[in-house]
Structures are given as structure tokens and as C-alpha cells.
Amino acid sequence: MSDTPGVELYRSASGGFELAVHADAETVWLSADQLVDLFGRDKSTISRHLRNVFVEGELDRDGVVADFATTAADGKTYSVAHYNLDVIISVGYRVKSVEGVRFRRWATQVLRSYLLEGVVLDARRLEQLGSIVQVLSRSSDELVAGVAEVVDRYLPSLRTLRDYDNGKIDASAGTTPTWQLTYEEARSVIDQVAAEFPADTLFGGERGGALRGVIATIYQGFGGVELYPTVQSKAANLLYLVIKDHPLTDGNKRSAAALFVHFLERNGVLAPPGGVPRISNNALAAMTLMVAMSDPKEKELMIALVVSMLADDGV
Secondary structure, eight states, X not given: OOSSTTEXXXXXXXXXXXXXXXXXXXXXXXXXXXXXXXXXXXXXXXXXXXXXXXXXXXXXXXXXXXXXXXXXXXXXXXEEEEEEHHHHHHHHHHSXXXXXXXXXXXXXXHHHHHHHHOOOOSHHHHHHHHHHHHHHTXXXXXHHHHHHHHHHHHXXXXXXXXXXXXXXXXXXXXXXXXXXXXXXXXXXXXXXXXXXXXXXXXXXXXXXXHHHHHHHHHTXXXXXXXXXXXXXXXXXXXXXXXXXXXXXXXXXXXXXXXXXXXXXXXXXXXXXXXXXXXXXXHHXXXXXXXXXXXXXXGHHHHHHHHHHHTOTTOO
């Protein structure tokens, strides 16, 4: 992090260069010269891609280009055009470079910070996030596209990403279960997944009684009232606990995803009658990795977001 307010340092993978990135509460900004350094392309190539972003109507120049005072090598200060994160990502997808791939991953982390840390504070920033989602959704990288799909599904209902803190994400709404997961059936699902990875000899091995404990947890209650009364809340907690509690010696994330889908399917919630699954494979993969990357203090938020994605209204 830079000592200069409003400026963050981006370091290349090789450590060969650093970029002083203008940053504010809404986005980050790079000049055309910085894009040249970042993506390892000449100025004419970057200029052509920048021009095409606007000529093709992918982005509107208003709001995504800003002038910043920059001190040149001659010691004089000039006003230089800078481009925001929407433009940076768009150019990144138009060029093919090792650093470009790394930057796209960095951009995904920025997107995750929008999602988990509440950087989006008002309608304008929410609209910016929507633009980023549109760009990411075009990626051929299934994980990046999956993250975009996850966030895109939340945008209509999460008018700001403070809704959870304000109690506006209802993690209790949902469908009453009609089927109960047993340890034996969970074990059968895990064994089926393990059979797909014969080289992973430790896949599905159990750590004591941890798996039984996870299943017991999603059915626990007090005074005859279940703590997680709906299919959605049970499924979300099942996904989270198998990933984060590591009840297996190997294959926790893959097993968690399989159990999650199986639980939803057996309870008739995976897809509406004759419809497509509420969560695609890409979105499930992204959601699984986001849970794995999340901080323990973000548990309730992650569970609430999974429940939100399973809502009957398609959000």
C-alpha cells in the first residue's frame, strides 16, 4: 500500500515494475501509459483497444474516463486521462499477456471485495459493479464467469451490499424440507465423487466423526424448533460446513458441492418443474471457492448469500 492517500501500488508478478494506481471509494484508475506497462503492449496497440471499447459501444466514455494531475519526467505537471476499472478489465480481455491474466485475477479479487466488504455504498457504485459483471461474464475463464454470475444474481435484490448488515437479507425464508440427509447417504454421495478421482487416494477419508457432526449440525434445534428450518438454510450450512470444517482428509470442496446439489435435488429445490437448475456449474464452483476464501467472521453473510441465490423468485 502506498503512503500517498488515494494511491495504491500494483506490483507485477516478476517484481519488474510497480504502478501507482489512483484509487477512490468507487474504482481504480490507470493511464494509457500504465496500461502499456501492465499488459506489455506498445502504445499504439493499447490506444487502439481503448478506442474500440468506446467505438463499439461496450462502454460510455462519460464516467469511465477522468483527468488526473500527473508530474512528468521534466518536472512539469500535466492533466492526463485515466481509465477506470471497467475500461481496464475490458482492455485486459482484448490483450493476451501473462500480466494481463494476473491482473484479471486481481480484478476478480476486487470484485470479491465489493461483494464481501461492502464497498458498494450507493446506486451509482452498484451500477458500476453491474458494468464490471457484464465484462467478466464474457470471460472464457469459467471461474471468472461464475463469479460474475453469482454477483449478477444478487444485484436485483441487494440494492446495496449493506443489506445484510441492515437485516434486509432474510436467511430464514425458504421451503420446508421433505427429505432428510443421513450419514449413510452422505457417505454414498462422497464415494461416488471419489470414484471420479481414482488417483486421489485420500479423497473422502474421514477425520474422526466430523462428517456425522456436520450432518447433525444442520438438523440441530432447541425446544422442538430447528435452528435451520428450511431446505435453503440447511443446504447453505451444509455447503459451508463441509468446506470450512474439513471433515474429510481430502476432497472437501468437491464433496461439499456434490452434497449441496444432492440435498437440493432430493428436496425438490434444485430446479423448478421442467426448468434449469437455480445454480449453474460455474456459479456453484465460484460460490464454493468464495466460501473457501472467506473469513470465519463472514460465515453468516456467506450463508445468507447462498440462501438468497436459492430464493424462489430467481434472485
